[in-house]
Amino acid sequence: MASVKDRQYLDHELHVALLAVQRAAILTKSVFHNHAKGTLNKSDASPVTIGDFGAQALIISALQHNFPDDEIVAEEEAKDLRGDKGQEVRETVWNLVRQTQLENVEYEGILGGSVKSADAMLDLIDKGDSQGGGKGRIWAIDPIDGTKGFLRGGQYAVCLALMIDGDVKVGVLGCPNLPISDSEPLTEGIGKDASDEEGKFGVVFAAKEGHGAFSCPLNKRGDLKVDEINMKPLENVADATFCESVEAGHSSQGDAAAIAKKLGITKPSVRMDSQAKYGSIARGAGDLYLRLPVRADYVEKIWDHAAGDLIVREAGGMVTDIEGNRLNFKLGRTLKENKGVISAPKNVHSKVIEAVKEVLGAKQ
Numbered sequence: 475m476a477s478v479k480d481r482q483y484l485d486h487e488l489h490v491a492l493l494a495v496q497r498a499a500i501l502t503k504s505v506f507h508n509h510a511k512g513t514l515n516k517s518d519a520s521p522v523t524i525g526d527f528g529a530q531a532l533i534i535s536a537l538q539h540n541f542p543d544d545e546i547v548a549e550e551e552a553k554d555l556r557g558d559k560g561q562e563v564r565e566t567v568w569n570l571v572r573q574t575q576l577e578n579v580e581y582e583g584i585l586g587g588s589v590k591s592a593d594a595m596l597d598l599i600d601k602g603d604s605q606g607g608g609k610g611r612i613w614a615i616d617p618i619d620g621t622k623g624f625l626r627g628g629q630y631a632v633c634l635a636l637m638i639d640g641d642v643k644v645g646v647l648g649c650p651n652l653p654i655s656d657s658e659p660l661t662e663g664i665g666k667d668a669s670d671e672e673g674k675f676g677v678v679f680a681a682k683e684g685h686g687a688f689s690c691p692l693n694k695r696g697d698l699k700v701d702e703i704n705m706k707p708l709e710n711v712a713d714a715t716f717c718e719s720v721e722a723g724h725s726s727q728g729d730a731a732a733i734a735k736k737l738g739i740t741k742p743s744v745r746m747d748s749q750a751k752y753g754s755i756a757r758g759a760g761d762l763y764l765r766l767p768v769r770a771d772y773v774e775k776i777w778d779h780a781a782g783d784l785i786v787r788e789a790g791g792m793v794t795d796i797e798g799n800r801l802n803f804k805l806g807r808t809l810k811e812n813k814g815v816i817s818a819p820k821n822v823h824s825k826v827i828e829a830v831k832e833v834l835g836a837k838q
């Protein structure tokens with residue numbers, strides 16, 4: 475495996491993805507501190523905020539400038555921002571989008587500079603409507619993953635991944651509220667009252683297929699000093715720290731507790747929102763990520779997993795669904811053939827799957 479310190483890691487796709495995520499996170503952080511979040515409810519009753527719309531517009535603008543022929547699968551759509559009804563939110567988002575730039579003008583130039591108008595911004599947001607699939611170059615964007623966490627001051631992540639023919643090749647996760655240091659231990663408090671205080675918090679996790687995974691401070695603008703990250707060696711699964719969602723409706727906490735018990739795990743789970751869970755285990759702050767289906771009819775979305783899947787695998791871990799199958803990103807906007815996610819160090823993954831099957835099988 476080539477080292478992440480090879481010059482190659484700064485190839486254009488990864489570089490643009492890192493800068494685009496950095497810029498989008500400047501916008502989300504400003505919403506976190508300075509604005510009413512402008513929350514709307516989507517048709518599935520989940521929330522979306524001005525931060526989600528703004529971050530998606532900025533990321534797509536950077537992708538369109540650099541890779542105009544690539545397709546984009548993004549979570550949000552501009553429908554609720556159009557027309558008279560959408561005017562107020564549209565103007566708020568537009569003010570944010572036009573004011574947000576990277577400090578470094580050279581890097582801002584790589585991203586193509588500002589968006590031209592409010593209408594152009596709406597069209598950019600709607601460029602994320604690709605149906606996805608297993609052919610060609612497709613970017614997956616979750617502008618704010620963990621919107622509920624973002625709203626309650628918990629963890630959230632700005633997520634971007636490039637898939638080629640359905641395989642994730644580049645993944646970037648910007649986590650403004652996670653500690654920069656990879657050696658900071660995971661504590662229960664990490665998912666609550668999170669802070670993005672400059673200097674201590676705000677980390678980017680990234681990976682390129684075959685080149686390992688790394689982290690760097692989110693606010694780095696020029697000399698990207700990167701640290702290679704790796705899953706923590708775990709000899710005995712009973713010693714594991716496991717992560718799960720804060721939202722009980724997203725992952726069954728009762729099932730997770732029963733699985734942990736079966737594995738002999740005694741430490742309480744660390745609950746946090748978003749793909750910050752993938753980043754945290756990839757850097758060895760935790761060991762396992764369990765996402766256990768609550769509703770039989772819920773289908774996971776590709777943007778909730780693409781970047782995290784690659785980052786954990788490149789850090790030496792294994793990511794599958796609850797049956798032990800790899801996540802299949804070739805099937806459109808959703809992971810319709812997978813249920814749940816089990817992410818663990820390679821040497822214990824099959825033990826975890828066995829416990830998952832016993833616990834979930836016993837319920838049927």
Ligand SMILES: Nc1ncnc2c1ncn2[C@@H]1O[C@H](COP(=O)(O)O)[C@@H](OP(=O)(O)O)[C@H]1O
Nearest residue numbers: 618619620621622719721723724747748772778
């Ligand atoms: N019933 C459900 N089961 C599993 N995931 C769900 C869900 N309802 C919503 N989600 C997804 O869970 C994501 C957050 O994951 P987590 O619980 O790990 O923080 C949400 O992402 P968004 O916040 O981007 O909408 C959303 O896509």
Ligand SMILES: [Mg+2]
Nearest residue numbers: 520521549621
């Ligand atoms: Mg959402």
Ligand SMILES: [Mg+2]
Nearest residue numbers: 616619620778
């Ligand atoms: Mg999400």
Ligand SMILES: [Mg+2]
Nearest residue numbers: 549616618619
């Ligand atoms: Mg989201």
